[in-house]
Amino acid sequence: MERTSTRINLWFWGRNEANIPAEVRNGASTINTSRWGTPYANFVNNNCDISSKFGPNNIIINLTLCGDWAGSVYPSSCPSTCVDHVNNNPGAFRNAYWNFASLRVYQ
Numbered sequence: 001m002e003r004t005s006t007r008i009n010l011w012f013w014g015r016n017e018a019n020i021p022a023e024v025r026n027g028a029s030t031i032n033t034s035r036w037g038t039p040y041a042n043f044v045n046n047n048c049d050i051s052s053k054f055g056p057n058n059i060i061i062n063l064t065l066c067g068d069w070a071g072s073v074y075p076s077s078c079p080s081t082c083v084d085h086v087n088n089n090p091g092a093f094r095n096a097y098w099n100f101a102s103l104r105v106y107q
Contacts, residue, residue, distance in 0.1 A: 002033050005051045009039035015101060024104075031106050059105070063098065 002009040011033075013020040021036050022028075066074065066082035074082035086093070 001057070002039075003050065003054060003057075006045045008041075008043040008050065008054075009033065010041040011036055012040045027102060027104060059103070061098075061100075065093075 001011075013024070019037070021031075023031050024036075064070070065086050071082045074085075078085065080088075
């Protein structure tokens with residue numbers, strides 16, 4: 001995401017997509033978003049004073065174990081529901097981990 005006083009732009013690339021900009025893929029110390037192609041979403045400041053309406057951002061990593069996708073593919077042959085299994089078996093997740101290829105913040 002890039003937020004300036006005139007726009008908010010969002011880009012998204014899958015982990016192994018060929019069109020990931022080299023500076024993103026390689027973790028460059030500085031970036032130039034003008035080389036990234038068309039943003040996934042672009043919100044232009046036509047009638048909204050972005051600087052007065054948007055404050056600091058928070059990075060939230062949603063680790064929902066039984067969300068829209070996982071909850072719908074939970075095998076019906078398993079006992080109870082996905083939510084019940086997660087809530088009643090915390091020990092089953094003692095060694096669970098998530099592997100993030102990277103998380104970089106540029107200011």
